[in-house]
Amino acid sequence: MHCERIPSSLVDKVMSATEAASLFHTGMTIGMSGFTRAGDAKAIPRALAERAKTEALRFTVVTGASLGNDSDGLMAEAGLLERRLPFQVDNVLRKKINAGEVMFIDQHLSETVEQLRAGMPGKIDIAVIEAAAITAEGIIPTMSVGNSASFVEQAPQVIIELNTSVPLALAGLHDIYLPASRPARQPIPLTDPAQRIGTRAIPIDPSRIAAIVITDTPDSPSSVLPPDAETNAIAGHVIAFLEGEVVAGRMGPELAPLQAGIGTIANAVLHGLTRSSFRNLTMFSEVLQDSAIALLDSGQLAFASASSITLSSAMNVRFMRDLDRYRSRIVLRPQEISNHPELVRRLGLIALNTALEFDIYGNVNSTHVGGTHMMNGIGGSGDFARNAQVSIFVTKSIARGGDISSVVPMVSHVDHTEHDVDVLVTEYGLADLRGLAPRERAPLIIEHCVHPDYRPALREYFSRACATTGGQTPHLLSEALSWHINYAEHKTMRTVLSPA
Secondary structure (H helix, E strand, O other): OOOOOHHHHHHHHOHHHHHHHOOOOOOEEEEEEOOOEEOOHHHHHHHHHHOOOOOOOOEEEEEEOOOOOOOOHHHOOOOEEEEEOOOOOOHHHHHHHHHOOEEEEEOOOOOOHHHOOOOOOOOOOOEEEEEEEOOEEEEEOOEEOHHHHHHHHOOOEEEEEEOOOOHHHOOOOOOEEEOOOOOOOOOOOOOOOOEEEEEEEEOOHHHEEEEEEOOOOOOOOOOOOOOOOHHHHHHHHHHHHHHHHHHOOOOOOOOOOOEOOOHHHHHHHHHHHHHOOOOOEEEOOOOEEEOOOOOOHHHOEEEEOOOOOOOOOHHHHHHHEEEEEHHHOOEEHHHHHHHHHHHHHHOEEEEEEEEOOOOOOOOOOOOOOOEEEEOOOOOOOHHHHHHHHHEEOOOOOOOOHHHHEOOOOOOEEEEEHHHHHEEHHHEOEEEEOOOOHHHHHHHHHHHHOOOOHHHHHHHHHOOOOOOOOOOOOOOOOOOOOOOHHHHEEEOOOOOOOOOO
């Protein structure tokens, strides 16, 4: 009975998901594995949702990042989620959050376990961890590590979902290292993305394994879209910028280690590097998408370090088929290591993340639509943006068929202040903001990043703000959010008119 995946001493811990779900009680704080739809707990969320049909249950659920297989939506619809953190991408859960029915804590992904160590929002009562196998070394994770090792370290009870759909050959892909407790913590001994500093498995005392549930459900495939004309143009601008950094002597031809956030645009931009002349690249990121595998296959990427691997169905087949070839060039780490500010700054990363909108001074909104409604969460973008050698944010210049400008006078919500943003890019161009004051940034952003339909209005806004209000960062406060208000009332920003 799955003897190659479970020691004989633990066979008596095997039970159904329904039986394991009986171990949960209202008010618990649950730590669930899963990071960007990879390596997520799959059976227990469904069993808990089924149990909730006949019993009132409410939990705080903490993960690495987003779950797949509609788990967040199922738990949200069942009323299981009282509090959820630190990231999500589910439409059903998003609606519950924005309706105020689920309290969502949007956190930097490097901070979650630090907060848990301090007992906030509460100690983990029970952990649910997906595994490829349980060995004498401990739990062999699947396609993500996320916060799993910290959940296991803290939880009195651990439920392991043993997923037989993943190959045992995943063993050896992981590097499990957790910082010591503060204040006696020593520096993390990592100075190169390819370094291994921990163990291959998550250590666990077998007595704390409360249940083992056998599953065979694959990860949800990535939902990223293929590159299009706009994302190809954005990629071209980024590549030209990086080539300029090499010519200026600020980087070598192998660049600095790369980080790319989750999503279609960042993935497409990174994929564009396959058309570049760069070689011997490295990645130190939180997630590897299709583009990272394409760069490994092209020979341009020498090594990739992350916390999860999230792939399309076709790329996943390719990855699993050639796993032996990839294993020596990829490592998966806990997210407090992959996203650790100390390491991001030490390694001098190039950080590439996506904005919902940015303003004429370089402030970025990556989370809130219209300033009020949560999209997904800040994820790891803040960990990287504030500490990277170069922080790049990309977005298409317009949305909703042109009714929304992604560049506005003032962002409706600030996730990344102008102090953390070095470069802004749309399909129309790139604005290098380094070394520029706000009054110098605005004209550059307007001329290089704004869609032509909105460029005259932003020129005029900035000119009047300088002439009438002035200051270090000129704004017309009565108009700064008028574009958003106009969209809320008329479903377009196009009709914004300046006062006579």
